Amino acid sequence: MDGTQDEPGLDRVGAYAAALAALRRLATLATGDPERPALREFVIGEYMSYARYVAARFRRRGESWEDLEQVAYVGLVKAVDSYDEEYHTTFLTYATPVIAGEIKRHFRDTTWDVHVPRHMQELSGALRQARESLAQKLGRDPTVTELAHRMDAGVDEVVDAMDASVVYNATSLDVAVGMADGDGSTLGDLIGADDPAYDLIVDRESLKPLLAGLAERDKRILLLRYFRNLPQTEIGEEIGVSQMQVSRLLARILGQLRRGLGVRPGWEGAEEGAERG
Known part of the structure; x- marks a missing residue:
């Protein structure tokens, strides 16, 4: 049912008058009075259309109408149970903020997909x-x-x-997204990710001045090892030293570069062992 059709009019005055009389009667009964449950149910039933009317003001906020109705009914029940004529206000004047407050609390506490304060x-x-x-x-x-x-x-x-x-x-990242070329993709396919090439660029640019400051023989050793992929034995033959000396030279050069980059010490030995192959 569309809540916008439930706005009270003159045709509801008689029904509301009966409901108000029942509400006043309800206020005089003790909690355990056997007459109370049926009277309470009658009052709530008479004012449910008004609760839907209040709920209709919140229809464009993305929540289903069925859920809004249920929350509005909860607010109505709270208003019926707590209303007292000593408040010196009509029941509808009292119930309206109670019902609206219950709906607002529902939106605040349950409908946010990501929690915010x-x-x-x-x-x-x-x-x-x-x-x-x-x-x-x-x-x-x-x-x-x-x-x-x-x-x-x-x-x-x-x-x-x-x-x-x-x-x-x-x-959802799995939601389908239409593409100009007609191909189907998901939203997750279109979200960028960290590109490891950026870190590589940073490393290369940081290494350039350190490499420029190396001795010519050290530069040649790095060239033979990492650009020509020669084993340490062949590098030793190229520069006239033993394989063991090449291993030590590589460890020293790499250690020097790491220190220049601010890499924590302790990895030189591991690199030296790896380079012996």
């Missing part, structure tokens, strides 16, 4: 209302400064509220 949830709700109100008044989207003034909040708070609004409904 309660203050920020409330600020996001105020932001939505301020944006709609100012857009109608100004005929354009309001600026952050205008929103901050309207909400009596700081610009930084408004920006944080805008960021928080984005996570109200999270989207």
Whole structure:
């Protein structure tokens, strides 16, 4: 049923009068009175249409109508159980904020896909209302400064509220996304990831001045080992030293480069053992 069709009118005055009389009677009964359950059920049933009317004000916030109805009914029950004529207000005047408050609490506590602080949830709700109100008044989207003034909040708070609004409904990475070429892809396929090539670029640029500062023989040893992939025995023959000396030279050169890069000590021995092959 569409809640917008349940707004009370003159045809409901008689029914509400009967419900109000039952509500007053209910207030006089003790908790264990056998008449109380049926009377309470009657009052709640009579005002359920009004609870739906209040819930209809929240229909465009992404929650299903069935869930909104149930939450509104919970608020109605709380209003019926707690109403007292000594509040000097009509029942509908009292029940409206109770029902609306229950719905707002539902949105605040259960419908955010990503948890954010309660203050920020409330600020996001105020932001939505301020944006709609100012857009109608100004005929354009309001600026952050205008929103901050309207909400009596700081610009930084408004920006944080805008960021928080984005996570109200999270989207699955498996959702299909249409591509211009007609191919189907998922949202996860389109999200970038860390590229290890960036780290390689940083390492290379950091090494350039360190390599330039090496002795010519050290540069030649690195060239033969890492660019021509020669084993240590052949490198020794090229430069006129033994394989053991080549191993020690490589360990020293690599250790020097690591220290220049700020790599923690202790790895030189492991590298030396690996280089002996």
